[in-house]
Amino acid sequence: MATSVELSTEEGGTYSGPLLDVRNLHVEFRTREGVARAVNGVEYSVDAGETLAVLGESGSGKSVTAQAIMGILDSPPGFVTQGKIIFQGRDLLTLGGEERRKVRGARMAMIFQDALSSLNPVLNVGEQLGEMFTVHRGMSRKEARARAVELMERVRIPAAKERIRSYPHQFSGGMRQRVMIAMAMALEPELIIADEPTTALDVTVQAQVMDLLAELQREYNMGLILITHDLGVVADVADKIAVMYAGRIVETSPVHDIYRAPAHPYTKGLLDSIPRLDQKGQELYAIKGLPPNLLHIPSGCAFHPRCPRARDVCRTDDPPLYRVSQHRASACHFWKETLGDDSVPSDDT
Amino acid sequence: MSDTTLPKDPEDAAATAAEAAVPDAATALVAEAAAAQLADREPILQVRNLVKHFPLTQGIIVKRQIGAVKAVDGVSFDLYAGETLGIVGESGCGKSTVAKLLMNLEQVTAGEVFYKGQDITKLSGRALKAVRRNIQMVFQDPYTSLNPRMTVGDIIGEPFDIHPEVAPKGDRRKRVEELLDVVGLNPEYINRYPHQFSGGQRQRIGIARGLALNPEIIICDEPVSALDVSVQAQVINLMEKLQDEFNLSYIFIAHDLSIVRHISDRVGVMYLGKIAEIGSDAEIYEHPTHPYTQALLSAVPVPDPEAREHRERIILSGDVPSPANPPSGCRFRTRCWKAEDRCALEEPLLAIPTRFANVDTPAKHESACHFAEEKDVVGAA
Numbered sequence: 203m204a205t206s207v208e209l210s211t212e213e214g215g216t217y218s219g220p221l222l223d224v225r226n227l228h229v230e231f232r233t234r235e236g237v238a239r240a241v242n243g244v245e246y247s248v249d250a251g252e253t254l255a256v257l258g259e260s261g262s263g264k265s266v267t268a269q270a271i272m273g274i275l276d277s278p279p280g281f282v283t284q285g286k287i288i289f290q291g292r293d294l295l296t297l298g299g300e301e302r303r304k305v306r307g308a309r310m311a312m313i314f315q316d317a318l319s320s321l322n323p324v325l326n327v328g329e330q331l332g333e334m335f336t337v338h339r340g341m342s343r344k345e346a347r348a349r350a351v352e353l354m355e356r357v358r359i360p361a362a363k364e365r366i367r368s369y370p371h372q373f374s375g376g377m378r379q380r381v382m383i384a385m386a387m388a389l390e391p392e393l394i395i396a397d398e399p400t401t402a403l404d405v406t407v408q409a410q411v412m413d414l415l416a417e418l419q420r421e422y423n424m425g426l427i428l429i430t431h432d433l434g435v436v437a438d439v440a441d442k443i444a445v446m447y448a449g450r451i452v453e454t455s456p457v458h459d460i461y462r463a464p465a466h467p468y469t470k471g472l473l474d475s476i477p478r479l480d481q482k483g484q485e486l487y488a489i490k491g492l493p494p495n496l497l498h499i500p501s502g503c504a505f506h507p508r509c510p511r512a513r514d515v516c517r518t519d520d521p522p523l524y525r526v527s528q529h530r531a532s533a534c535h536f537w538k539e540t541l542g543d544d545s546v547p548s549d550d551t
Numbered sequence: 552m553s554d555t556t557l558p559k560d561p562e563d564a565a566a567t568a569a570e571a572a573v574p575d576a577a578t579a580l581v582a583e584a585a586a587a588q589l590a591d592r593e594p595i596l597q598v599r600n601l602v603k604h605f606p607l608t609q610g611i612i613v614k615r616q617i618g619a620v621k622a623v624d625g626v627s628f629d630l631y632a633g634e635t636l637g638i639v640g641e642s643g644c645g646k647s648t649v650a651k652l653l654m655n656l657e658q659v660t661a662g663e664v665f666y667k668g669q670d671i672t673k674l675s676g677r678a679l680k681a682v683r684r685n686i687q688m689v690f691q692d693p694y695t696s697l698n699p700r701m702t703v704g705d706i707i708g709e710p711f712d713i714h715p716e717v718a719p720k721g722d723r724r725k726r727v728e729e730l731l732d733v734v735g736l737n738p739e740y741i742n743r744y745p746h747q748f749s750g751g752q753r754q755r756i757g758i759a760r761g762l763a764l765n766p767e768i769i770i771c772d773e774p775v776s777a778l779d780v781s782v783q784a785q786v787i788n789l790m791e792k793l794q795d796e797f798n799l800s801y802i803f804i805a806h807d808l809s810i811v812r813h814i815s816d817r818v819g820v821m822y823l824g825k826i827a828e829i830g831s832d833a834e835i836y837e838h839p840t841h842p843y844t845q846a847l848l849s850a851v852p853v854p855d856p857e858a859r860e861h862r863e864r865i866i867l868s869g870d871v872p873s874p875a876n877p878p879s880g881c882r883f884r885t886r887c888w889k890a891e892d893r894c895a896l897e898e899p900l901l902a903i904p905t906r907f908a909n910v911d912t913p914a915k916h917e918s919a920c921h922f923a924e925e926k927d928v929v930g931a932a
Contacts, residue, residue, distance in 0.1 A: 259779040374870045375642075404641035404806065406867045409850040413866060431780055434809075434852030458856050475784035477813030479851050480858070480929040482832060485791070486813065488784035492749050 219291065220247035221425040222271070222310075222393055227285035229263070229270050229449075231496075232278060238496040240266045240280070242449040245523075248425040250392065253416075255428045255440035255457070257472075261493050263449035264429045268395045271427075272312050273302045290392070308338055311386035313415075315398035317378035321370040327354070327381050328366035334388035353384040357414060376407035380414065387418060393425040400435065412439060433476060437461060442529070445469050448494050448504035451523065455530040465532035465541050467509050503534070511536050594629035595800055596653070596686075596768060601626040601662035603648050607875060620875045622648040624824035625662075627901070630768065635794065635801040637815030637832075639808055639847070643871055645824040646804045650772045653802065654688055655679060666768075684714050687761040691773035693753030697745040703756055704741040707731070710763040717764055730759040733796075735789060751782035755789065762793065770802045775810065787814060808851050812836050820844045823874055823882040826901055830916030838913040840904060840923040843883045849928040863928060881921070889922045897921070 229241035241263040248254045258264040269275045270282050273294065287294040289310065294302060314320040322330055331353055332346035341349070347366070354362035357380040370378055379399060386394055396415065400408040416439055419426050430436060436443055436457065443460055445453040445468065453466040464470040474487035491508040494500055500507055506516040515535055523531040526541070534540055604619035623645040630636050640646045651657040652672075653664055659672045671682050690696040697706055707727045711718035719726040728738035734755040745753055754774060761769050774790070775783040791814065794801060805811050811818060812832050819829040820843065828841040839845050846865040853862065867886045872878055880898050884890040904923035907915040914925040 259781060376870055404871075405808070405850045406641065406846060407870065408852075409864065409866050410868075412852075432852065433780070433854035437854050437856045438852045461854065461856055472780055473854065475781055476854060477787070477809045479809045479812060479836065479848065479853055482812060486784040486788055488788055489781040490785075492751065492782070493779065 219288075221250045221252075221290065222427075223247045223286075223288040224267070224271065225286040225288065227267060227270060227287065228283045229266050229275065229280060230283055231280050233497075236497045239499060240449050240496055241270065242499075243285075244446070244449070244451055246444045246451065246454065248393065248427055250425050251419070251423040252442070253419065253426040253428055253440045255430060255436040255443045256446060257430060257433065257436055257443055258446035259431055259493050261448075261496060262446040264446050265397055266449075267446075268312070268397055268427065268429055272310065272395060273306055274312075307334065307391070308389045309391050310393040310395065311389070311391045313379075313382050313386050313394065313396040313399045315401050317375070317382045317402075318370060320382060321378065323370055326367050326369050327373070331366075331381070331385055331388060334385060338389055349388075353388055354381070356387070356418075357381070357384045359384075374407075375403050376411060379403060379411050383411070383415060383418070387422075390422060391424065393427070394419070395427045395429070397429045398431070399428070401430070401432070408435075415439075433472060445472075448499050449496065450504065450533060452505065452533045453531065454523070455526075459527075459530060463541050465526045465530060465537045466505075466534045467511050467536075467540050468505050470540060471508075471510075511539065593632075595632045595667065596630040596802075597663075597665040598626060598628050598630075598649075598653070599663045599665070601649065601652055601664065602660045603645075603652055603657060604660045618875055620873075621824050621877060622874055623652065624874075624877070626821070626824070626826055628819055628826065628829060630800050630802060632767070632800055633794070633798050634816040635803050635814050637811035637818040638802065638804045638821060639806060639811050639818060640821035641806065641847075641871055643823075643874060644821040645874070646821050647772055649821075650688065650770050650802070650804055653770055654683065654686060680714070684717065684764045685766050686768045686770065687764065687766040689754075689757050689761045689769060689771045689774045692777055693750055693757055694745075694777070696757055697753060699745055702742050702744055703731070703736075703748075706745070706756060707759045707763055710760060714764055726763075730763060733762065733793070734759045735785075749782070750778050751786055754778060754786050758786075758789065758793070762797070765797070766799070768800045768802065770804070772804045773806070774803075776805065776807065783810070790814065808836075808848060820847065823871060823877050825882060825919065826917075827883065827920070828916070828918040829901070830918075834913050834916040836929055837927060838916075838925050839928065840907075840914050840916075840918040840925050841883075841920045842887050842889050842922075844918075845926050845928050846886075851929075853929075865928070881919070883920075889920075891922075893921055 224244055224246050227241055227244045231238040231240055244267050246254060256264045271287055282295060289305065294305065328347055328350045331350035332343065335341040335346035335349050336343060351362050351366055354366060359365055359377055359380050373381065399415065400411050403411060412435065428440060440457045442454065442456050444451050445466065447468050453464065453469050460469060464473055471487065471489040475489060477486060489508055494504055502518050503516045503521050506512040509516065521533045521535045523533045524537055526532050526537055601623055602625055603623040604621050606616045607618040607620060608614040609617045626649055628636065638646050638649065648657065652659050655671055663670045664672050666682055671679065674682060704724065704727050707730055708723055711723060728741060731738045731741065736752060736755050748756065775786050778786060787810065793799060803811060803814055815832050817831050818835045820827045820835065820841065822843050828835060828839065828844045835844060836848065839848060846867050849863060849865040869886055872885055878885050880896050881894040884894040899919045899921045901917050901919040903915055903917055
């Protein structure tokens with residue numbers, strides 16, 4: 203399903219490689235309390251037509267990475283201090299503001315969690331959708347309006363012609379998220395980043411919206427980065443998955459493998475701690491402790507204070523991403539033991 | 552237990568009888584079980600035909616009522632001692648309004664809530680206060696439900712100011728420290744403020760406050776929805792532990808169907824202000840008979856990529872209709888694939904479907920559908 207892109211770059215050569223390649227990305231927030239290292243060497247790539255799920259809890263750096271890719275990081279206090287974001291062969295971090303702005307929206311677009319606060323409340327949705335065409339494509343307002351209606355039909359908003367004059371608050375949550383998707387799709391970008399697109403929606407509506415997103419992705423062969431904390435949503439739609447913890451990727455894997463046998467104790471803990479719909483379990487396994495404060499990330503492996511496998515080496519040596527198999531990697535000194543272990547780890551190991 | 556007065560309730564009766572007979576450990580256990588059974592038959596909370604309509608008004612000076620949002624429209628259920636009743640439903644189905652009505656935080660439009668035979672919707676003043684001591688609430692958002700200007704000790708101790716009759720004599724601070732310990736927080740944190748705690752820890756503070764008065768019933772409105780996945784499990788485990796320890800009854804309101812199944816003994820599914828289906832957790836999850844329950848369950852993403860291939864997904868079209876103007880007849884008919892003319896004319900009642908009435912099957916539980924039919928959608932079988 204995943205194909206790498208071959209297209210001519212601005213410089214005239216051909217580029218074949220992943221659609222997006224993030225390399226050793228570091229982002230920090232300089233705050234009054236100190237420097238919060240939100241992203242510490244994240245690496246991932248997405249091909250055209252591929253869905254990468256970035257899984258993590260709040261504060262894991264998953265959204266900050268996305269903001270850095272989109273170039274919408276609040277700066278100050280946020281700064282990209284190191285790394286490369288190679289999109290279609292060009293390092294976005296070397297581009298100037300104007301060039302970057304051309305990429306944003308036209309080549310890559312973002313869908314946010316909270317559609318109500320992401321849409322402009324004083325413009326009707328037709329104006330907001332049409333703006334994409336008047337600003338980026340230089341269309342007349344009339345043309346733009348016609349395109350906006352088309353878009354709304356594409357994302358299956360009923361009675362698009364009438365609803366185009368409605369304001370965001372007049373839509374239901376699911377419909378609003380469809381408007382967000384329409385806006386992201388407007389210029390047919392190659393990459394879409396969806397940050398918790400269905401978290402605020404009810405399950406029945408969530409299923410509709412995820413289905414729509416997956417369908418559009420197939421149709422336009424877009425790369426999709428799906429940022430979420432929901433292991434269920436990931437299992438349903440992702441091709442591969444990157445698990446983040448304290449600003450680092452702790453495990454990457456094709457989606458099937460990770461559910462069958464996680465290679466990092468954090469992933470394993472997450473999988474064990476969610477109740478199942480199809481069976482009544484015993485007591486849930488709970489990862490002890492709390493996610494770390496980014497101002498004071500623990501030494502060595504950031505997960506060691508909560509890890510049932512932690513040994514001395516984990517307190518001192520930061521584990522690199524060990525290669526587990528051709529498409530899998532785990533940042534755990536004891537990934538082999540983790541892979542082989544199916545029982546719930548006890549706290550006294 | 553040598554007094555000769557008649558015990559007031561069946562639980563005492565069983566315990567007294569057993570202790571009088573042979574006071575050894577084995578029979579004590581049997582007696583406990585018997586007492587539990589006896590207590591089971593008598594619901595601790597009976598909710599009958601609960602209705603809450605919020606008026607919609609027009610006009611600034613002269614307000615006229617032009618309609619009503621029918622948030623809760625005829626809900627009945629029982630809660631038994633020591634059990635957890637889960638209530639699930641999508642946003643706007645009225646589940647949180649039910650919680651408020653049970654606490655008498657909102658005035659009911661109609662209906663009754665009996666707590667130990669007393670209708671609490673008719674109570675006010677001192678009598679209401681006395682009942683509320685036994686029914687406590689844990690809220691969804693641990694960030695806004697704790698006063699940021701009060702220390703944790705004051706927050707957890709505040710219920711004792713309101714109900715001085717149950718306040719610990721003398722050392723209140725010690726009792727608060729005990730409560731912190733019970734919910735797994737360091738008792739030394741007693742002088743800290745809410746902002747110094749994480750979301751999970753704050754929810755523990757909320758639970759400690761709920762426990763302070765030794766209530767019998769705790770109503771939990773989305774208690775873990777705001778928490779991270781790894782912290783959710785900690786709080787759920789804590790709640791289960793406390794239930795066993797203090798013999799609490801929970802009403803657990805949530806939209807996450809997996810969590811509700813995990814913690815509940817019985818589950819009620821709400822749609823647009825009414826209960827669509829109610830039964831034991833296995834009845835609802837493995838043998839749902841209402842189309843809405845089936846659609847809801849089938850839409851839940853399961854964290855298992857292999858299971859998804861075996862699951863049938865029912866994708867409902869459209870959104871939930873407005874509770875100000877619910878569809879006639881069956882409220883779910885506008886999104887239901889089974890709907891026929893009858894559904895628009897005749898409202899299905901919440902009852903055991905007649906076709907299952909004389910059969911011994913897990914499908915034999917209350918379901919408000921004319922065409923109730925069993926369907927396994929979670930692939931549990």
